[in-house]
């Protein structure tokens with residue numbers, strides 16, 4: 001008898017629009033909601049880049065939506081940020097929520113949706129499937145490739161007092177429609193392209209190595225790894241390379257879809273602490289941590305890491321599983337270096353005196369449960385010290 005635990009639940013996402021010009025397909029779908037109002041949840045950077053204007057133009061031309069813009073989303077969104085959006089949403093009950101941006105915009109919109117359906121409460125719903133009511137429909141338009149939040153059932157919100165990020169996991173958080181139009185990503189600067197791309201890559205790698213991986217999540221994860229290894233360097237080297245942008249938009253969706261069911265691992269568990277403690281970009285934290293955590297995880301996922309080496313085009317035929325697994329870690333370290341990511345935690349401002357808190361809180365993060373190696377506090381401490 002095979003391992004039947006591999007045939008586990010899968011969490012999908014209803015409609016995702018891909019390709020150059022995908023945004024123009026959106027109004028046709030929006031009409032089905034028969035809403036006449038919407039709140040567009042975005043940030044000042046997306047407005048300044050002219051992307052919000054472009055989206056509003058398409059919405060105005062093709063549908064009768066009356067759109068209110070909330071442009072106060074911050075990076076690593078807080079409860080307070082979502083509460084401000086909720087105040088605006090309250091004035092337009094029944095409105096659709098449209099998020100436009102990267103993971104921060106989508107996560108903030110998810111939190112606004114939770115508040116809209118539950119009289120402003122948010123932290124009561126940390127955990128798995130804790131929501132009491134369905135949320136206003138969310139349409140998520142991506143400008144990065146990406147966090148995968150435009151398709152996931154996760155909302156990651158910073159708890160300012162606790163200086164950590166808390167995760168709401170609920171199938172009702174899943175956006176109804178996701179838009180991944182590479183023409184909205186083409187102006188993203190190389191550094192942000194690299195950070196968000198490495199986040200997507202980390203989703204795929206951690207999902208593939210996850211204890212909850214399934215045949216469906218594996219298929220998505222492996223294709224995401226292959227595409228990102230090939231196209232992220234190109235998207236960083238030349239932002240206007242539309243083939244690379246389109247491949248990245250698709251690959252990050254696959255990475256998100258893989259981790260939506262399989263979960264992530266210790267990289268994310270620690271990255272959530274670094275984000276909460278230092279307000280650092282999420283993808284940057286993952287990019288720095290990934291090779292160090294994989295070196296530690298190697299014992300628990302040697303076969304699968306070895307397969308990643310093959311997928312990434314490393315010629316390791318005839319070598320031992322152990323050597324092929326090490327090759328994968330090397331290739332992943334080189335990918336981060338190639339796209340300009342720092343190699344050590346000290347370089348992004350992580351302080352040694354904070355490491356005990358980081359290690360302790362990482363073990364409380366739900367991402368740790370699917371890590372291929374069961375980690376202890378002292379082991380996480382050792383990884384952090386090595387990576388400093």
Ligand SMILES: [Fe+2]
Pocket residue numbers: 147199203268282286
């Ligand atoms: Fe992530």
